[in-house]
Amino acid sequence: MSVELLNGILPLASSLVAFVFAVIVLKRWSTRKRLYLLFWGIGLFYYEIGGAMEAWYGLVGWSPWVFRLWYLFGAILVAAWLGQGTVFLLVRRTWAWTLFGILAVGSIYAVYKVFTAQLDPSLMIGHELSGHAITSGGVRILTPFFNLYGLLMLVGGAAWSAWLFWRKRVLLNRVTGNILIAVGALAPGFGGAFQRAGLPLALYAGEFIGAVLMFIGFLYATHPAPAQKPRPVQVPNATSI
């Protein structure tokens, strides 16, 4: 299969996985009304939009709108909004809303910057979408801040949750699920880093692996395995009744 075709098919597959994942998470939110599920659902729709725009570029071709939507949702907002979901899950509500306020202001600023940026598609390297097409200043510098916040909250939060369940040796499906979510969330970050270093398809492959691992992790964490019988242990000095 040619690299050009993979440039369309890989992100399309990521987009489909993210869409199904988002629908399942939002369906869960509609019955449980927990904010973290809402933010994860929104973040996953951003993931889906990012993948769909990459697929459009790979299969159809360049369009400024496609690029702007990809850069806004796929490169800037997705990790941070997913991470904000984890913040609502793990952090005290007042702090979570404060961080969301900062994220919301930053996101509005990002919308303005991305949609007013000057673009030159001839500057992109290889066959993938990349931020090199942006010629205006102050746009690409936004991505590390959003992504660092998303990385710390989403990956750190999943690893922390896995550790808590592990320490108590309870709900081992959540240990496994959170580890898969953490690894999955790291995958696009490494894909992006390797893409910058010149490795073709690294970003799209990282996004696909990330979407699949996070989806499996979520399913694993939310569907406990059949309960195992606890193993009785004789306590030597216990009193008899």
Next chain:
Amino acid sequence: MANQRTERKAPASYERVVPIALGVILLLIVFLGLITFAVLFGFWPQ
């Protein structure tokens, strides 16, 4: 009847794999964080 308590013990494979996996994730977070800063300060291509 003697008192019994439930022993909380994960399967043997979990006991080995989970701490390693969590350690690797921690290292990857640090590594990706360093790359992000390297991008910010121009040591890694943007």
